[in-house]
Amino acid sequence: MMTPAEILQAYASLGWKNNNDPMSQVLALRREDPAALGELVLGFLDSGQKHSTFIDTALDLMDDASYAATLRRVWQDARDGKHGEAMEEVLDSAALQWPELYSGSWEQLLAATRAEAGGPRYYADFAWRAMDAATAHEWLDRLDGETDEALRRSRAVALLHARQPDVTLEAWRRACAGQPDMDQEAWMDLLGYALEEGGLRPLHDSRPLHISASAAQRRHMDASQPAWRREIRALHPTWKRFDGPGKDATAVQLAGMGGALPGTCGLCHGPLHRLLSLDQPARAGIACDGPLSFGVCLSCLGWEESALFYRHDAEGLPQAHPTQRKDVAIEPQFPAEPLASAEVTLFEAPARWAWQDWGDSNGQQNLSRVGGAPSWVQQAWYPPCPDCGHKMSFAFQLDSDLPQDDGNEWMWGSGGCNYSFWCAHCRVSGHFWQCT
Ligand SMILES: [Zn+2]
Ligand SMILES: [Zn+2]
Structure with missing residues (x-):
C-alpha cells in the first residue's frame, strides 16, 4: 500500500502515465487505512493540481466522520481566502451530499458563488435546501430593500432552492415572476414544484x-x-x-x-x-x-x-x-x-x-x-x-x-x-x- 504522500508524489510526477494508477492506489488505501483518505484529499488540494476522478472516489468512499472533518477543513480554507478549481469541485459535491456543511455561513456561501468569485457554480445551488426557516425569512425580508440588482437576484435564486414552498413562492413573486430571462415552467420543473392555485405542490419527496x-x-x-x-x-x-x-x-x-x-x-x-x-x-x-x-x-x-x-x-x-x-x-x-x-x-x-x-x-x-x-x-x-x-x-x-x-x-x-x-x-x- 502507498501512503497518501507517496500517492500524491507519484501523481504529481507521472499523472496517469507510465502505468501509474492512482485509482487502484486509492482503493488499496481504502482497504488498508480508510482514515487516511482525508489526508489524501487535503494533500491533493494543497498541491493546487487540477481536479481528478480518483479524488471523487476517495471522497465517495470515506466514512461520514472523515468526510465531515475533511469538508469542514476545506470550507474553512475557502472562507480564509484560499481557492482553486479542485477545491471548488469538492465544495460543490458537498452542496449535493452534505449541505449542512454550510449551515451558519449562508452569507459566505452566497459571496463565494457570486460572479465576482467565479460563480455561479452549478452544484452550489443544491446547498440552499439545508437553509433554516429563520434565515430564509430574513433573506426574504431583505429582498425588497436590496439595491444591488445582481445580489438581489442571487439571494432570490438561493431562496427558490431552499425547499420551503412558502419561501420559494414568495421569492418567486417578489424577484423572479415576469422577468424575461426566467421562464416559469422551466424554473418550476428545475425546482420540482407544480405552481397551482393553492400554491406550490412538490413533485418529488426528499428521501429516496x-x-x-x-x-x-x-x-x-x-x-x-x-x-x-x-x-x-x-x-x-x-x-x-x-x-x-x-x-x-x-x-x-x-x-x-x-x-x-x-x-x-x-x-x-x-x-x-x-x-x-x-x-x-x-x-x-x-x-x-x-x-x-x-x-x-x-x-x-x-x-x-x-x-x-x-x-x-x-x-x-x-x-x-x-x-x-x-x-x-x-x-x-x-x-x-x-x-x-x-x-x-x-x-x-x-x-x-x-x-x-x-x-x-x-x-x-x-x-x-x-x-x-x-x-x-x-x-x-x-x-x-x-x-x-x-x-x-x-x-x-x-x-x-x-x-x-x-x-x-x-x-x-x-x-x-x-x-x-x-x-x-x-x-x-x-x-x-x-x-x-
Ligand atoms: Zn391526472
Ligand atoms: Zn411498442
Whole structure:
C-alpha cells in the first residue's frame, strides 16, 4: 500500500502515465487505512493540481466522520481566502451530499458563488435546501430593500432552492415572476414544484429508496466492468447488497423487475416490458393503495414517442393510453427484449446519498432509485398528465446497464437514465428517458 504522500508524489510526477494508477492506489488505501483518505484529499488540494476522478472516489468512499472533518477543513480554507478549481469541485459535491456543511455561513456561501468569485457554480445551488426557516425569512425580508440588482437576484435564486414552498413562492413573486430571462415552467420543473392555485405542490419527496440489484443481475452487470469499478461498487453505500435470508433494517421492501406484462404497446402492439412492480407502493412514497406495476414498450419509448403514458387498472397493471394507440401496428426501428426478470430490494441508503447528480456520480454511484429528487441527465421536466393536465409526480428512475433477457445490457439511448411519473388522481403513469 502507498501512503497518501507517496500517492500524491507519484501523481504529481507521472499523472496517469507510465502505468501509474492512482485509482487502484486509492482503493488499496481504502482497504488498508480508510482514515487516511482525508489526508489524501487535503494533500491533493494543497498541491493546487487540477481536479481528478480518483479524488471523487476517495471522497465517495470515506466514512461520514472523515468526510465531515475533511469538508469542514476545506470550507474553512475557502472562507480564509484560499481557492482553486479542485477545491471548488469538492465544495460543490458537498452542496449535493452534505449541505449542512454550510449551515451558519449562508452569507459566505452566497459571496463565494457570486460572479465576482467565479460563480455561479452549478452544484452550489443544491446547498440552499439545508437553509433554516429563520434565515430564509430574513433573506426574504431583505429582498425588497436590496439595491444591488445582481445580489438581489442571487439571494432570490438561493431562496427558490431552499425547499420551503412558502419561501420559494414568495421569492418567486417578489424577484423572479415576469422577468424575461426566467421562464416559469422551466424554473418550476428545475425546482420540482407544480405552481397551482393553492400554491406550490412538490413533485418529488426528499428521501429516496435505492434499488439493490439481485445477485444474478449484479453478476451480469459486474462482468462488463473493470476491476476497479467492481471494487467501488462493492464498497459504495448506494450499491449495498442484500444476499441471503439475513434481515437488514435498511431494506424496506422487495420489488419485481423485468419480464413482460399482460398489456400491449399501443404503437407496435408488442408486449409491455416490466420496469418495476411494487406490492406496497405507498411505502416507497408513491401515492397508490394497492399493488402497482410500471411498464413501457422499450422498443418504442424515446424512438417512436418521446414520452409514453399508461392507464392502470384495478390490479395496478398498465394499458396503453388511448391517445397513444394505433389501429395498425408500427414497425419499431429498434425492437428490444425485456429486462431480465429479477427480485430487487428497495433500501434506505445513508442520508448523504439522498440527492445525487448524474454528472457528479461519474458512473460510480447507483442511480437506480424510487422517490427522492430525479438525477437529470438533461433539463428537468415533469410531464403533464394526459388525462387531468396536472404535472405528474416523480416515481422512480432507472440507470442504464440493467441486464436483459437476451444477455445484453439495456441502455437508455447512449447510456442515460429513465424517469417514471405517476398521477395518483387518474392512475396514469408517464415515462421518458434522457441521455447525453
Ligand atoms: Zn411498442
Ligand atoms: Zn391526472
